[in-house]
Amino acid sequence: MEFEALRYRFFKFMFVVVSVTLFCIGVFTIYYQHLPKLGMAKIVGSVLLMACVFFLDRYPHFIRAFVAISATLLFAGIIFAQFKFHKLYLGIWMPIYMLCIAALVGPVLGIISGFYVFVVSVASAWFLGMLGLHEVRAYLVQLVLCLFLTAVFFIHYEGMWKRYKEILQNMAERDALTGIYSRRKLMEVMQGELERSKRLGIPVSFIMLDLDGFKEINDTRGHVYGDEVLKKVAKAIKGSIRKIDCCGRYGGDEFIVVASGADRKGAEGIAKRISEAIKTAGVTASMGVVECKPWEEDINLSAVLQQLDEAFYEAKRSGKDTVVAKGVFPQSQGA
Numbered sequence: 001m002e003f004e005a006l007r008y009r010f011f012k013f014m015f016v017v018v019s020v021t022l023f024c025i026g027v028f029t030i031y032y033q034h035l036p037k038l039g040m041a042k043i044v045g046s047v048l049l050m051a052c053v054f055f056l057d058r059y060p061h062f063i064r065a066f067v068a069i070s071a072t073l074l075f076a077g078i079i080f081a082q083f084k085f086h087k088l089y090l091g092i093w094m095p096i097y098m099l100c101i102a103a104l105v106g107p108v109l110g111i112i113s114g115f116y117v118f119v120v121s122v123a124s125a126w127f128l129g130m131l132g133l134h135e136v137r138a139y140l141v142q143l144v145l146c147l148f149l150t151a152v153f154f155i156h157y158e159g160m161w162k163r164y165k166e167i168l169q170n171m172a173e174r175d176a177l178t179g180i181y182s183r184r185k186l187m188e189v190m191q192g193e194l195e196r197s198k199r200l201g202i203p204v205s206f207i208m209l210d211l212d213g214f215k216e217i218n219d220t221r222g223h224v225y226g227d228e229v230l231k232k233v234a235k236a237i238k239g240s241i242r243k244i245d246c247c248g249r250y251g252g253d254e255f256i257v258v259a260s261g262a263d264r265k266g267a268e269g270i271a272k273r274i275s276e277a278i279k280t281a282g283v284t285a286s287m288g289v290v291e292c293k294p295w296e297e298d299i300n301l302s303a304v305l306q307q308l309d310e311a312f313y314e315a316k317r318s319g320k321d322t323v324v325a326k327g328v329f330p331q332s333q334g335a
Contacts, residue, residue, distance in 0.1 A: 022046040177227060178234035181248030186256055189246055191301050193258055194292060201294045205267030207257040208308040209237075209274065209285040212320040214253040217283070232281035240277040241270060256308070264291035264325050271323045288312030289325035 026042030029035050055062075173185040181189065190206065197204040211233065218226040230253065237247045237255060247257045257274065259267045267289045278285055288311025292299050307326060315324040 016050070019046040019050040175234075175249040178231055178249055180234045180238065180255075181246060183248065183250055186248030186250065186258075187301065189248070189258055190256070190304065193260055194299060194301060194304070196260075197292060197294045198299075202261050203263045203291055203293055205259040205262045205264060205289060205291045206304060206308055207259060207267055207271050207274070207287055207289050208250065208312045209255050209257075209271075209278075209287040210312055210316070211253040211278075212284045212286060214283065229281055229283060233278050233283065233285075236277035236281055237274055240273040245270070262291075264289065267291060268323060268325050271325075275321060275323065284321035286312050286315035286318075286320060287323045288315055289323060291325070 022042050023046035026039045026046060028039075029042060030039030173182060174180070175182045193204045196202075211229075214226065214229070217229060230249075233253075234247070234249065234255070237257065241247060241257055241259070244260045245258060245262075246260075247255060250256045257270065259270055262270065271287045271289055275285060275287065288308050290304055290307045290311055292304060311324045311326050315322040318324065
């Protein structure tokens, strides 16, 4: 939905730029070139384009079709006049811009737009030798205007596309409810930390926590209250970890903290800080801590997740608000 809003914003911006420019050229044509009919035609065209701005939200398909059809007819008329009267009418950039807007609708119109631009360029070059010096100058002035509008068009489009990519990236990386890393991003970070640990020869630890009695909270106080608890817990976790650490929502009421460069003792200290912090949200958590040593070559993400599950289930069996630490492999338990 947000991307659609950006698209409509972009359409409106281009309609305004083109229609205002066409209106100004129409006034110039009437008072300085003394061509009232041609000038009025341009002004009427600018008014129609401005009307498109107000009706785009209500009738988007109709407006896009109107732009494509009117641009095609205008272009056809210009080409006919050139071949019939051997005269290059200098408003040829207008249909090109109208088709540039329409090209955003789909690939077919995009291909048509490219073809039209090519044909206009060839026709212009073919007939340019038949024009007088005055008309060549006028053509060059409009060419500069065309290039300027091209720059405006693509700068604005680039800004919109950059914003769209930021929206997509944020949606993919962040949990919609808590704002911390999503499960997908969390898995990427964990895999990256395992590789970094082996490459640099430093340990890395992971903390999985599961809220105690969260199902009862949802059943007795409602899911809206439960969502607020999850938000507070996520905020408490972020406030308890180091700047080099990160956290994410693994699923439901389960969270994972990545303690970069921390051994088991350091990770247990982080877990205890988290345990105290989340009590401000009115809940406790059972936590499992797993340390990965860089010399354990067979360590992989699946093994880490399995040991995290076992560690926090062991914490659950030991009672609420408990931390259990272990290694990835059984021989690591006493190390």
